[in-house]
Amino acid sequence: MTELIPGESRLPRDWWKSAVVYQIYPRSFADGDGDGIGDLRGIIDRLDHLKRLGVDVVWLSPVYRSPMDDNGYDISDYQDIDPLFGTLAEMDELIAAAHARGLRVVMDLVVNHTSDEHAWFEESRSSRSSLKRDWYVWRDPRPGFLGGTPGAEPNNWGAAFSGSAWAWDEATGQYYLHLFSPKQPDLNWEHPEVREAVYAMMRWWLARGVDGFRMDVINLISKDQAYADGPVPDGGLYGDNFKAVACGPRLPEFLKEMHTEVFAGHDRPFLTVGEMPGVTVELAQEYTDAANAELDMVFQFEHVDLDSGPGGKWDVRPLHLTALKASLGRWQAGLAQRGWNSLYWDNHDQPRAVSRFGNDDPQHRVRSAKALATVLHLHRGTPYVYQGEELGMTNYPFQGIEDFEDLESVNHYHEAVAHGADPERVLAALRYKGRDNARTPMQWDASAHAGFTSGDPWIAVNPNYVDINVAAQVDDPDSVLSHYRSLIDLRHDEPTVADGDFTMLLPDDERVYAFTRAHEGTELLVVANLSDDDGVAVPVDDAQAWSEAELVSTNGPVAQGDSPITLSAWEARVYRRSNAL
Incomplete structure (x- = not known):
């Protein structure tokens, strides 16, 4: 070991x-x-x-x-x-x-799910009498389902990567369930x-x-x-x-x-x-x-x-x-x-x-x-x-669909365009939220x-x-x-970060994200201007005292003691004070 x-x-x-x-x-x-x-x-x-x-x-x-x-x-x-x-x-x-x-x-x-090339699934699909047949989810066709033709899918469940969640197995005459790709058959956890x-x-x-x-x-x-x-x-x-x-x-x-x-x-x-x-x-x-x-x-x-x-x-x-x-x-x-x-x-x-x-x-x-x-x-x-x-x-900066590798993105593009969607609008969504951005x-x-x-x-x-x-x-x-690195150190060193209570402040403010954390006599105030605007005031209670508290984290130069606390674009600060409770 x-x-x-x-x-x-x-x-x-x-x-x-x-x-x-x-x-x-x-x-x-x-x-x-x-x-x-x-x-x-x-x-x-x-x-x-x-x-x-x-x-x-x-x-x-x-x-x-x-x-x-x-x-x-x-x-x-x-x-x-x-x-x-x-x-x-x-x-x-x-x-x-x-x-x-x-x-x-x-x-x-x-x-x-597994791959359809996993030995479990290969044995499961080998015959209806396989000892592992019920290790996966198999269903007979539903003739006339939802007014369809004989041999239709068991139901109308859709897969995450487009299309039906059911794939037809010609050899055994049944459908198997795949909530993702047809090459990802779902295991039957009831077994x-x-x-x-x-x-x-x-x-x-x-x-x-x-x-x-x-x-x-x-x-x-x-x-x-x-x-x-x-x-x-x-x-x-x-x-x-x-x-x-x-x-x-x-x-x-x-x-x-x-x-x-x-x-x-x-x-x-x-x-x-x-x-x-x-x-x-x-x-x-x-x-x-x-x-x-x-x-x-x-x-x-x-x-x-x-x-x-x-x-x-x-x-x-x-x-x-x-x-x-x-x-x-x-x-x-x-x-x-x-x-x-x-x-x-x-x-x-x-x-x-x-x-x-x-x-x-x-x-x-x-x-x-x-x-x-x-x-x-x-x-x-x-x-x-x-x-x-x-x-x-x-x-x-993706240009065309040929730049994408992800199965989800590529499948969505072709399906959406085939159904009449504007290719450029589809690409705009893929550029913004496609999984290849992270990969x-x-x-x-x-x-x-x-x-x-x-x-x-x-x-x-x-x-x-x-x-x-x-x-x-x-x-x-x-x-x-x-x-x-500094934020990770703060979590390790300050128990309030891991164990403190959380209180959201200014829930209706469209630019400032603010909250407090409190634990055993120590309180943290977190304020962040999540906008491109400069000079954004943070109207929290006790602003003067907070602005003079210990500043334990910042992402830019700070005017100590500013009241009300005023943040430049995308500025974030963390203040700490003790015996505040």
């Missing part, structure tokens, strides 16, 4: 409350062998960057063996590493090297042998030294069987059929069983994070309540859906700061007594935060990247830093391909890498990278 971090068994069970997680998208992080695709060797070689940044946990997007239909989220072997990324021996080396630096390693767990096989695989990884799992769309593993054979008004995955496929009635049971079978009885401090699109605050309370022994925290998507219109993700609408504060404030309040928040702006499925929530024009990029970081990291919850976020990396290579230095690879990168490097890169920022005290 890989050597563990010394003394970790003495950590409190909720150690992750004061931790910061760094997400790596392996194919775009660092290429160690020159083939243009990031790999484990590249990650090993760059671990010192993460150590210097100060993060506590490294989360790896999938590196398992895969046909790469969905860039690794279609897994054909859970207990092997895809040759694109390296070998099991290199994975062991990475875990050991991370542990030697005090970094924990969390792997992506993708068990709502106890499926769950036993998943738990065995998870235990195998823990024995190799893995410190926990981020669980991909884990709330989809329980489907509501009451809906299984009928239509829903809006068949799209992110429409009305979410009530059929997400947060089903057996989800708490499955999560409790997983905890018992995989994590209980260990003295190691594991981390379990459930990605749950569509989850409500009330359900998140249940899933992350420590007393229920289900998950440590969930990823919810409410705040990153605020710029989506009635037509869904690609129906882009303006994002209003008041709506953002209302959403994040509701989650802060809802999980204040029960449960825990995950805090993030960026991940591998979202566009770059500074291009979406900030302003990536050269005049404002650095200041707005720091302001967004300040607001996020001072909330109550565990912050996640996505690779390149700590540099203020931006969206890529361009990590920008290490100003050399060819940003120091990501000595070969030809699998996806184009953002041209602004010459100015935005690690080497340019690592020793610059005014850089975005240095600001992230």
Whole structure:
């Protein structure tokens, strides 16, 4: 077994409350062998960057063996590493090297579905009498369904990557369910042998030294069987059929069983994070309540859906700061007594935060990247830093559809245009919210391909890498990278950041994001002007006293003692005072 971090068994069970997680998208992080695709060797070689940044946990997007239909989220072997990324021996080396630096390693767990090339599915589809037939969700055709022709899909459920959620298998004469790509058939979690096989695989990884799992769309593993054979008004995955496929009635049971079978009885401090699109605050309370022994925290998507219109993700609408504060404030309040928040702006499925929530024009990029970081990291919850976020990396300047690699974006473009949509309007939405924005290579230095690879990168490097890169920022005290380091240090050193109460201020202000944190006689005031306007007054109570309090974080020069507190464009400050309660 890989050597563990010394003394970790003495950590409190909720150690992750004061931790910061760094997400790596392996194919775009660092290429160690020159083939243009990031790999484990590249990650090993760059671990010192993460150590210097100060993060506590490294989360790896999938590196398992895969046909790469969905860039690794279609897994054909859970207990092997895809040759694109390296070998099991290199994975062991990475875990050991991370542990030697005090970094924990969390792997992506993708068990709502497998690849259609997984041995389980190949056996399942071999015949209707296969012993693994019921490991997946199979249905007969529904003749005349919704007035259709004989042989129609079992119901009108839609897939996340466009089209029907049902794929026809000619050999056995049935449809199988795939809530994502047809090459990603859904496992049938109602079958106890499926769950036993998943738990065995998870235990195998823990024995190799893995410190926990981020669980991909884990709330989809329980489907509501009451809906299984009928239509829903809006068949799209992110429409009305979410009530059929997400947060089903057996989800708490499955999560409790997983905890018992995989994590209980260990003295190691594991981390379990459930990605749950569509989850409500009330359900998140249940899933992350420590007393229920289900998950440590969930990823919810409410705040990153605020710029989506009635037509869904690609129906882009303006994002209003008041709506953002209302959403994040509701989650802060809802999980204040029960449960825990995950805090993030960026991940591998979202566009770059500074291009979406900030302003990536050269005049404002650095200041707005720091302001967004300040607001996020001072909330109550565990912050996640996505690779390149700590540099203020931006969206890529995509031109045509040929520039996109992501299955979701490409499928949407062709389907929308085929149905008469204006190609330029479709491209505008893809440029703004497409997942490839997050997947361009990590920008290490100003050399060819940003120091990501000595070969030809699998996806184009953002041209602004010459100015935005690690080497340019690592020793610059005014850089975005240095600001992230200081915020991470503050979380580690100031208990109020991890443990304090949260109170939202100025909820109706369209420019200022302000809140307080309070814990055992210490109070923090966080104020940020999330706009291009200068001279924005912050009308908080006791402004004079606050303006004279200790300034523990700022992203620019400050006039100490200004009252009312007045902020320039994209300015953020954190004040601290003691014995305030």
